[in-house]
Amino acid sequence: MDNLRSLKARLNTKINAMLCSKNGSELGCLQESIAFSADLLGWLKMQSCYPQFYWRSRNPAQSDSEVIAALGEVRRFEDVRQANLFIQAQPFTLIGGLTFDGKGYFCLPRLLLQQHDNHLRLSLFWDNLQDWERERQALLQVLQGLESCAALSAPEYPIRPLAAKAEAQQWCSWVEKALQYIERGELNKVVLANQTAFVSSRPINPIDLLAESEKCNNGCYHFLFARSAHQAFLGSTPERLYLRRESHLYTEALAGTAAMSEDKEFNRQQGEWLLQDSKNDYENRLVVQDICDNLRPISRQIEVGEVSLKQLRRVQHLRRKISAELNPGYADEACLQAIHPTAAIAGLPRRKALDFLAATETFERGWYAGTLGFMNKSGAEFCVTIRSALIEGNKIAVFAGAGIVSGSEPEQEWREIERKASGLLSLLQKRGEQSCQ
Numbered sequence: 001m002d003n004l005r006s007l008k009a010r011l012n013t014k015i016n017a018m019l020c021s022k023n024g025s026e027l028g029c030l031q032e033s034i035a036f037s038a039d040l041l042g043w044l045k046m047q048s049c050y051p052q053f054y055w056r057s058r059n060p061a062q063s064d065s066e067v068i069a070a071l072g073e074v075r076r077f078e079d080v081r082q083a084n085l086f087i088q089a090q091p092f093t094l095i096g097g098l099t100f101d102g103k104g105y106f107c108l109p110r111l112l113l114q115q116h117d118n119h120l121r122l123s124l125f126w127d128n129l130q131d132w133e134r135e136r137q138a139l140l141q142v143l144q145g146l147e148s149c150a151a152l153s154a155p156e157y158p159i160r161p162l163a164a165k166a167e168a169q170q171w172c173s174w175v176e177k178a179l180q181y182i183e184r185g186e187l188n189k190v191v192l193a194n195q196t197a198f199v200s201s202r203p204i205n206p207i208d209l210l211a212e213s214e215k216c217n218n219g220c221y222h223f224l225f226a227r228s229a230h231q232a233f234l235g236s237t238p239e240r241l242y243l244r245r246e247s248h249l250y251t252e253a254l255a256g257t258a259a260m261s262e263d264k265e266f267n268r269q270q271g272e273w274l275l276q277d278s279k280n281d282y283e284n285r286l287v288v289q290d291i292c293d294n295l296r297p298i299s300r301q302i303e304v305g306e307v308s309l310k311q312l313r314r315v316q317h318l319r320r321k322i323s324a325e326l327n328p329g330y331a332d333e334a335c336l337q338a339i340h341p342t343a344a345i346a347g348l349p350r351r352k353a354l355d356f357l358a359a360t361e362t363f364e365r366g367w368y369a370g371t372l373g374f375m376n377k378s379g380a381e382f383c384v385t386i387r388s389a390l391i392e393g394n395k396i397a398v399f400a401g402a403g404i405v406s407g408s409e410p411e412q413e414w415r416e417i418e419r420k421a422s423g424l425l426s427l428l429q430k431r432g433e434q435s436c437q
């Protein structure tokens with residue numbers, strides 16, 4: 001971490017020599033890029049400033065792959081409209097997203113690290129309208145641990161179940177109720193979820209768990225959002241909400257699920273079955289329909305790709321890629337509001353599905369099935385925060401859901417959500433050199 005040590009010394013000197021800029025701009029920014037490949041999770045583990053944010057894009061092999069780590073908060077926007085206006089006016093990146101219910105949290109962090117290939121870009125922000133001495137202290141403080149990096153340890157947390165919000169029988173009764181609504185034509189689809197809580201004999205380190213998940217849950221976005229030291233929301237999701245490059249929009253319908261195991265032949269057979277299964281295809285097509293209908297008012301040239309398989313460690317999904325061209329004047333405010341929450345996590349018709357979920361599920365979804373990512377004037381990317389968990393000290397609550405459509409069988413849907421939850425839960429016991437299964 002020598003590069004970071006000398007970068008820190010350089011930045012400290014600059015900050016101490018600086019006077020509050022009176023050039024009229026409200027925000028100040030210092031940026032540096034160095035040729036360096038940082039372990040941003042190991043780095044984050046050593047940091048004590050909050051909020052903390054970590055986000056790794058789904059395709060690390062691609063040249064535009066991105067890893068982001070951020071600390072602190074200089075500006076906060078709870079209104080997506082204000083956040084969008086900000087990035088239209090300022091050349092900065094905001095991080096954050098929307099909860100399942102659409103509550104916004106976007107922020108300009110105090111310190112932003114962006115890793116592209118072998119290049120690390122550091123941005124420091126301050127508010128010129130604040131007392132400069134206070135801002136200066138905050139900047140020096142956020143830089144304090146810049147060169148520190150902790151070793152990540154394999155998680156070893158013997159856990160015992162506290163309680164699921166709904167046990168199998170109750171959850172299956174929710175599915176039965178959903179099927180009645182579907183039969184009466186009040187709903188086409190609703191995505192029912194569950195929250196299962198566990199307790200460990202010692203505090204669970206969210207960063208160690210996420211690092212293990214990054215190793216094992218390939219093909220996923222990895223994210224962590226901790227507003228304080230006492231609570232972290234994290235996960236590894238296969239699902240993109242959207243990627244925007246200028247006015248080009250790339251999204252997808254990810255829905256319809258079969259099992260995955262260590263056995264290649266089993267996985268191939270399951271994949272083949274999934275591609276031909278009409279219930280799963282319908283489940284996926286409703287998401288396509290929902291996304292396309294919602295994109296139509298703000299975009300043109302909507303194209304839907306062929307169906308393919310997205311294979312993960314414990315499950316595989318049907319996926320149809322969708323692309324569109326945003327109409328002039330539309331950007332992330334419009335995209336987020338149009339697409340989220342999709343029929344892959346809420347249902348169809350959306351409003352009725354949301355009402356059904358509010359009246360049925362017995363837990364708060366919070367950030368589960370929300371969206372997290374980043375946005376700036378030229379582009380944005382957000383993932384859908386499924387396959388996720390909330391950690392508070394010794395406790396972990398894991399979330400998983402399944403799309404209920406005509407033809408759904410309650411016990412099968414229950415097995416589906418158990419399999420989805422196991423993507424994270426299976427990582428809590430020490431693995432050492434063991435494989436990721």
Ligand SMILES: C=C(O[C@H]1C=CC=C(C(=O)O)[C@@H]1O)C(=O)O
Binds near residue numbers: 283403420
């Ligand atoms: C809602 C979840 O998964 C969605 C994404 C892919 C497949 C799904 C399904 O087949 O039901 C769900 O729509 C979840 O994992 O909590």
Ligand SMILES: [Mg+2]
Binds near residue numbers: 403
């Ligand atoms: Mg399903």
